[in-house]
Amino acid sequence: MNEEVKNGIIFDRGPKNDVYAKYFIGQSYLSGMISPKDEVNVSVGNVTFEPGCRNNWHIHHDGYQLLLVTGGMELYQEEDKPARLLLPGDVVVTHDGVKHWHGATSDSWFSHIAITAGTPEWLESVNDNQYNQANNEGKRD
Numbered sequence: 001m002n003e004e005v006k007n008g009i010i011f012d013r014g015p016k017n018d019v020y021a022k023y024f025i026g027q028s029y030l031s032g033m034i035s036p037k038d039e040v041n042v043s044v045g046n047v048t049f050e051p052g053c054r055n056n057w058h059i060h061h062d063g064y065q066l067l068l069v070t071g072g073m074e075l076y077q078e079e080d081k082p083a084r085l086l087l088p089g090d091v092v093v094t095h096d097g098v099k100h101w102h103g104a105t106s107d108s109w110f111s112h113i114a115i116t117a118g119t120p121e122w123l124e125s126v127n128d129n130q131y132n133q134a135n136n137e138g139k140r141d
Contacts, residue, residue, distance in 0.1 A: 010070055011046040013111070023122045025131075026053025026103070033113075041117055046070075048111040054103020056125045060096060063118015067092040067102065072110030075134045076102045083134035086112075101126045106135050 014031025017024065027050045034044040054075070067076070067086075074086040079099040086092065086102075094100055096118065103126070104110045126134075 011111075011113070013048045014046060017047070020055075023056045023058070024053060025056075025125055026050055028053050028055070043114075043116050045114050045116075046111060047114050049074075049104035049109065051104050051108055052106050052131075054126050054131060055101055057099055057101045057123040059099050059121045059123065060094060060116065060118045061121060062096065063116065064096055065092075065094040065117075066115040067094070068113040068115070070111050070113060073105045073108040074102055074110040074112060075105055075131075076100065077134055083137045085137075086110075099123065103131070106132075 011033070012031045013029045015029060017028040017030040020028070020030070029048040031046040032043070033046060034040060034042065036043060049072075057079070067074075069086045069088050069090045069092075071088055074090075075083050076086050076092050077083040077100060078094070084092075085105070092102075102112075
């Protein structure tokens with residue numbers, strides 16, 4: 001499974017996600033598919049995370065984020081809630097103003113299609129203690 005996700009299962013993995021690298025711990029890749037310049041009010045991208053990679057806590061203002069998991073194992077957590085383990089076929093709806101983060105488990109690549117409307121506000125990083133706790137919570141499910 002890791003090799004399939006690493007090499008792109010359905011959509012191209014894309015280049016290293018250098019534009020947003022300062023909001024991630026670890027390496028991610030981004031293949032932009034649709035952007036607001038295409039005269040729609042959403043962006044759509046295939047995002048791939050190496051094992052252990054996660055993004056910072058963030059909030060979407062005046063919009064939302066939909067995550068469609070296409071490969072690997074993903075952790076998703078909203079503030080003050082336990083982490084969830086996501087697998088291919090899972091869908092997450094993150095509503096306007098909800099503080100959250102997502103990333104790969106410690107031993108799996110993962111990819112998802114992110115459909116995003118609104119403006120993200122990037123916050124603090126997910127520290128190692130938070131991440132390790134999320135990994136343990138996710139593996140109990």
